[in-house]
Amino acid sequence: MTPTDQVSRKRSIVSFVHRGGRMTVGQDRAWQRSWPHLGKQVPELPQGPLDTDSWFGRAAPLLLEIGSGMGETTSLLAQAEPGTNYLAIDVYQPGLAQLILRAEAMGLTNLRMLRGDAVVLLGAHIAPGSLSAVRLFFPDPWPKKKHHKRRLVQPDFVALLASRLAPGGTVHMATDWAEYADQMLEVLSGQPLLRNRFDGWAPRPDWRPVTKFESRAREEGRISRDLIFERVND
Numbered sequence: 001m002t003p004t005d006q007v008s009r010k011r012s013i014v015s016f017v018h019r020g021g022r023m024t025v026g027q028d029r030a031w032q033r034s035w036p037h038l039g040k041q042v043p044e045l046p047q048g049p050l051d052t053d054s055w056f057g058r059a060a061p062l063l064l065e066i067g068s069g070m071g072e073t074t075s076l077l078a079q080a081e082p083g084t085n086y087l088a089i090d091v092y093q094p095g096l097a098q099l100i101l102r103a104e105a106m107g108l109t110n111l112r113m114l115r116g117d118a119v120v121l122l123g124a125h126i127a128p129g130s131l132s133a134v135r136l137f138f139p140d141p142w143p144k145k146k147h148h149k150r151r152l153v154q155p156d157f158v159a160l161l162a163s164r165l166a167p168g169g170t171v172h173m174a175t176d177w178a179e180y181a182d183q184m185l186e187v188l189s190g191q192p193l194l195r196n197r198f199d200g201w202a203p204r205p206d207w208r209p210v211t212k213f214e215s216r217a218r219e220e221g222r223i224s225r226d227l228i229f230e231r232v233n234d
């Protein structure tokens with residue numbers, strides 16, 4: 001059984017993986033104009049590891065942000081880290097189109113996008129030990145207990161993530177759902193290939209932008225928690 005199969009068996013088949021959504025006229029134009037060179041659909045990738053050096057046109061540390069949403073954080077961090085090949089994945093087409101608009105307005109050259117399921121990408125198209133960092137900011141919390149199995153952060157998913165990181169590479173997660181934060185801490189701490197860089201929660205890094213999403217959480221009394229773990233040698 002492949003790593004992707006192992007993770008998928010645990011997750012119910014949910015329609016969010018195929019999230020479409022209506023695009024604005026501006027987003028649709030951006031998609032037509034720039035998706036062919038900035039983006040790829042995961043189900044259409046050729047078998048085997050994605051050749052990111054060719055796609056980005058250079059060899060550089062490869063960073064994967066899972067669930068880029070509307071791209072607010074993604075565009076700012078890609079701009080702040082010109083030395084990384086910044087790869088963003090989401091299933092939500094209007095969000096990716098909005099990210100294209102941001103990337104164009106900011107003149108970003110180090111950002112590429114994928115549309116599809118991060119589990120499939122990691123399992124089938126990212127070579128072991130090839131990522132310098134993985135970011136997962138505010139993943140869908142699935143707050144109802146009966147939906148917890150849909151959460152991305154589960155032991156098999158974290159094992160897959162860890163296997164794709166280079167030694168010394170980091171996985172950085174953040175959430176404003178206290179109980180999901182506890183689950184993340186437990187699952188990350190239980191993965192032998194990872195070591196917590198901090199004693200429990202990481203201090204909130206100044207460089208992580210405060211998004212509208214996080215501001216709303218604060219207004220509603222939910223505090224964000226960050227977790228930064230590092231891949232150890234086998």
Ligand SMILES: C[S@@+](CC[C@H](N)C(=O)[O-])C[C@H]1O[C@@H](n2cnc3c(N)ncnc32)[C@H](O)[C@@H]1O
Nearest residue numbers: 067068069090091092117118137138139140213
């Ligand atoms: C709650 S939003 C957070 C977006 C963004 N990180 C932020 O902080 O504003 C979660 C995002 O993860 C995406 N997502 C959920 N499951 C995914 C999966 N399996 N693969 C890729 N993206 C996924 C959703 O489409 C959504 O855009």
